[in-house]
Amino acid sequence: MSKIETIDLNVYYRNGSVHGLKNVQMKIEANMITALIGPSGCGKTTFLRALNRMNELKGAKTTGKVLVDGRNIYDPKEDVIQLRKKVGMVFQQPNPFPMSIYDNIAYGPRIHGQKRNMDSVVEESLKKAALWDEVADRLDENALGFSGGQQQRLCIARALAVNPEIILLDEPCSALDPISTARIEELLQELKQEYTIVIVTHNMQQAARVSDYTAFFYMGELLECGKTSRIFERPDDKRTEDYITGRYG
Amino acid sequence: MRIETEEKLVKAGLSATALISVFVLFIVVLYIFLNGIGAISPEFLREAPYRFEYGGIFPQIIGSLCLVGVCLLFAVPLGLASAIYLAEYAPDNMITSSVRFFVECLAGVPSIVIGLFGLAFLVYYLGIGVSLLAGGLALGFMILPWTVRASEEAIKTVPQAYREASLALGVTKWKTIWHVVLKSAYPGIITGILLGMGKAIGETAVVLLTAGSGLESFLPRSLRDPVASLPVYVYMLATQGHTSEALSRAFGASLVLIALFLAISVFALVLRNRYVKKMGGGR
């Protein structure tokens, strides 16, 4: 069974007037990095946000099913809170809270009821996010005082602290310099051993470098999905080929 | 050539008017200060009024503070709750726009009308009588729009990114508001509260009609007791006192009132500057 599977997934915005995602059928495998690529406005971010029901914040309407470990997360009986603990998200612009590094990471676990062992949770999360060495002696400093790359890794650590199984990343490197980008890409390779990773990127080289599977979205539809090597070398659809070769972006 | 002199003249005239505006403020404060400082003494501040124009203003000071206290107890939770609803939960519909409209309406009601309402509704209709409770509630009605506005503004300034980050961690909406949004917004909210305090402490008409004659020589022992206040005391002595004792006390009380008001304003200003610096982050 795939880790995530979408069946007839449709998302509508603005009271139904905008059809953001059209009949997407897709499977995402566990412990793999799946990249979502496509031109601006093609629906890849909408798809990503459908996986942890964040589209609801913008008043979107979703039909169809999204199965995570076989359970439809859109079933009214399912708990959105538990879902978002299981499926973490990192955003395009690093958004640490205006608190200390420690408090940023402890935020999630504290709210969910954890009281003891907070120090080790913070340390573990920072280590997994490859940030511990840089900030171990500065945990009390305000997160906003750190560089963009550090802040983004902090956001990753923060997401890891609530113990997810899946991590969604929405163009996590687009606001960062090449060195920070490289570090995060390295990090993702390590993380995939424990987690399932889905990453939206508009940088095709990044998708080719980093991912195991790639999905190409175009005007709200999923045109192609498959092993990254195949998609980049022998795409089935002409439009995929055009995008990959840079005919349009 | 003529145009240049005309320009210079007009510029001079404009700057003169600007200076007049500042001048006026200082004249008023200075005048009150010079005339009032003579009346200020430890006894003045610690004693109660005695036979109209003697004694001190202790009950008046305490009374004003109590009135402001009751007022804030009413207006702050209600205003903050309304602001949270408007900023975080309210859908874009008729009800929401009416709420905003009516809050603005309330801001435009002259204070004497609020005083009249307090008199008719709180004092008589509800039977609370002329009291600390009636005065405090009426003041609360008066400053409610300001607590709502200031809180809403402060909440709206919190970046949406923080909310998204929190929700994506599986935190519920209210907890997100409590732990992230309000924590970031509270300096702005407090500034709004201080603003309301400043308005309430100097308000005379409302208090005159609902809280007491201003000359009380006792401290309020319960919410139903009438209560003294600085502004009404000044009013009474200024308009009905003709001896120099009366006038000097009126000046003294005015000075204390201005001092309290300035303290609140300066505090609010300092807080606002710290807030601006904090929201700028550590960059």
Add this chain to the structure above:
Amino acid sequence: MGAQEQIPRRRFMTLNGSALEWLIEKVLFACALSSILIVLFIIFFIFKEGFPALALGTEFFFGMTWWPSRGLFGIVPTVVSTFIVGIGALGIAALIGIPTAIYLAEFAPEWMRNIIKPSVEMLVGIPSIVLGFFGLMVLVVAIRDNLGGYGECILAGWLILAVMTLPHVISISEDAIRAVPKAYKEASLGLGATQLQTIRKVILPHAKSGILASLMLGMGNAIGETMAVLMVIGNPNIPGIPTSVLDSVRVLTSTIVIEHAYVDWGSMHQHALFALGAVLFFIVAILNLITTAIIRKGMRKTR
């Protein structure tokens, strides 16, 4: 994994706290509605208490004599005086305030703005009773000594109210002037116009609606102001229509304050005072509506 605690299942809390969240939302909604309730209540009560007097019709609205002990409740002198005092105060405030706003927006160096703006804003907060007291002690005496009469008169009212409205006029007008797009200013200066000409021909017309709005707002404030004006305008026992600036008059607000202590609750006199409150509320509400309309019209023009 590792140090993560097994977070205990809390059986007594709902699945995702949704019941609590729902309750919180409803409570917050109720609080927001309360402001509507409060305003409606205020309007209702004022008009309810004032109704018997308002129902007197022409006797009330067009009556020329206000003599409660004789059962006469004509409000014409009071209303006329209110407008005279309000408009005069506004005129002075505009005369000083608008040039100040222009100066602050166009000419003043940064350091000067940083002194003037906060001072002007603080002026707003000075309790009106203190300003009234100042007016009583200084302005009234000065007028009495130099121009004759009692000193407590319209002129004193004008001056004190002008001081109170000044900050609002300055602050809103300045905002309006600053809101004029730089592009217009630069275009005008680029064509060789002087700064003054630019101000007169380009900036002021554009900022007109904002400035006008500030004046309307100021008028509303002046008419609704109670204590400061109360202490300096004289309040004669039987108000009449003033014939000179040095006449003592009564305005709507001062009448209410002065007489409220003398009414028998339930008497026509009491109803009449509330009716005055209703009239006052009505006038201020109209002025506020005009202000909003001006602002909206101004915004539409710049689209």
